[in-house]
Amino acid sequence: MLRLVLAILAVLAFAQGESCESPQFQVASYSTRDGRLAAESAAELEITVKCKSGKQPSTLYADINGQTVPCAQSIGSPGKYFVSIAVVSHKQLTSGRTTVRLYDDDSYSAMRKARTDEAVRAVKPFGTVELNHPGVSYGPWLPSEFFAVTIFGAVWWAAYRERSRILA
Amino acid sequence: MFIKTQLILLALISVVLSQTDDEESFLFVTKQTVNRFIVQDKDLTVKYGLYNSGPTTIFNVNLNDVLSYPSEKYEILVGTLTPKWERINAGANLTHVVVLKPKQSGISNSSHAIVTYQKSEKNTEVQKTYSSEIGDVYIMTAREYDRRFSSHVIDWVLFTAMASPCIVFPFFLWFKSKSKYESLLSKDKQTKKAQ
Numbered sequence: 222m223l224r225l226v227l228a229i230l231a232v233l234a235f236a237q238g239e240s241c242e243s244p245q246f247q248v249a250s251y252s253t254r255d256g257r258l259a260a261e262s263a264a265e266l267e268i269t270v271k272c273k274s275g276k277q278p279s280t281l282y283a284d285i286n287g288q289t290v291p292c293a294q295s296i297g298s299p300g301k302y303f304v305s306i307a308v309v310s311h312k313q314l315t316s317g318r319t320t321v322r323l324y325d326d327d328s329y330s331a332m333r334k335a336r337t338d339e340a341v342r343a344v345k346p347f348g349t350v351e352l353n354h355p356g357v358s359y360g361p362w363l364p365s366e367f368f369a370v371t372i373f374g375a376v377w378w379a380a381y382r383e384r385s386r387i388l389a
Numbered sequence: 390m391f392i393k394t395q396l397i398l399l400a401l402i403s404v405v406l407s408q409t410d411d412e413e414s415f416l417f418v419t420k421q422t423v424n425r426f427i428v429q430d431k432d433l434t435v436k437y438g439l440y441n442s443g444p445t446t447i448f449n450v451n452l453n454d455v456l457s458y459p460s461e462k463y464e465i466l467v468g469t470l471t472p473k474w475e476r477i478n479a480g481a482n483l484t485h486v487v488v489l490k491p492k493q494s495g496i497s498n499s500s501h502a503i504v505t506y507q508k509s510e511k512n513t514e515v516q517k518t519y520s521s522e523i524g525d526v527y528i529m530t531a532r533e534y535d536r537r538f539s540s541h542v543i544d545w546v547l548f549t550a551m552a553s554p555c556i557v558f559p560f561f562l563w564f565k566s567k568s569k570y571e572s573l574l575s576k577d578k579q580t581k582k583a584q
Contacts, residue, residue: 293472
């Protein structure tokens with residue numbers, strides 16, 4: 222009897238050790254800022270996952286704008302997961318905050334089994350991170366040459382008016 | 390007659406079995422940059438596209454591009470040059486983005502990335518493939534890029550500072566003589582009025 226109880230406890234402990242409990246995310250993000258330097262927009266999230274149990278999830282999947290892709294992992298740094306977004310034009314990468322849902326193996330298989338859109342949304346994700354894209358800049362609105370021309374033009378015009386007044 | 394049909398059957402079976410080699414997956418990897426210009430000390434975004442063309446899932450995909458971007462010449466801002474994926478499903482299209490910062494200017498060559506993967510989970514035989522390459526690129530200095538694209542405000546401020554003596558000095562001379570003349574004129578008027 223005692224052996225059975227111990228065996229059950231051992232199995233429970235082992236099962237708890239497998240999954241990641243209450244994960245904490247640290248995100249370093251990048252998105253294209255200069256619209257003249259780059260022809261297409263790209264964004265990347267570098268997510269560092271810290272689990273209480275110390276065990277890293279073997280794979281993470283990220284749901285970006287409805288598409289679920291597996292995250293890349295680095296050989297050199299084990300706790301990091303990379304999510305990349307590359308779009309064809311600068312407008313397609315929406316500026317502002319985008320929520321990216323992360324799924325581990327269990328929640329991913331639950332999501333795959335869900336048949337309707339509501340059931341998909343009801344699946345509890347492993348975590349959510351945010352991508353903040355400040356937008357792409359194409360340079361200053363008015364170039365500095367415009368201001369130079371207007372200021373020097375105004376000075377010239379004032380002098381010309383004064384000169385015509387004197388000569389008249 | 391019987392042996393003939395047996396032989397034909399054997400030949401057919403062997404042909405069908407050998408056809409399964411064509412059912413394996415192949416991974417295509419493209420490597421591109423989204424930059425219009427590559428500028429020293431500015432972001433260089435490299436995009437790797439992985440496409441699993443075949444009917445089966447591939448496992449343990451490792452991409453290695455450390456040789457194209459040595460750490461003395463390029464600094465990694467975001468991403469990794471050695472990503473790995475546990476599995477890529479059939480027909481899946483993945484993108485991986487790495488953002489680098491070139492430390493030197495001049496002509497630089499970035500070659501193919503080396504990708505290794507396993508065609509099945511149990512068979513550890515590794516298949517190696519190469520990505521497309523970007524080839525020779527010219528990395529311009531930050532000064533060249535600024536000459537074309539920066540906002541030039543400082544240049545104009547300096548220009549105004551250098552041009553202002555040419556404008557302000559004659560104006561000051563004229564203004565001084567004008568105010569002296571006008572004050573003389575008003576003094577004359579006052580004395581005339583007094584008389």
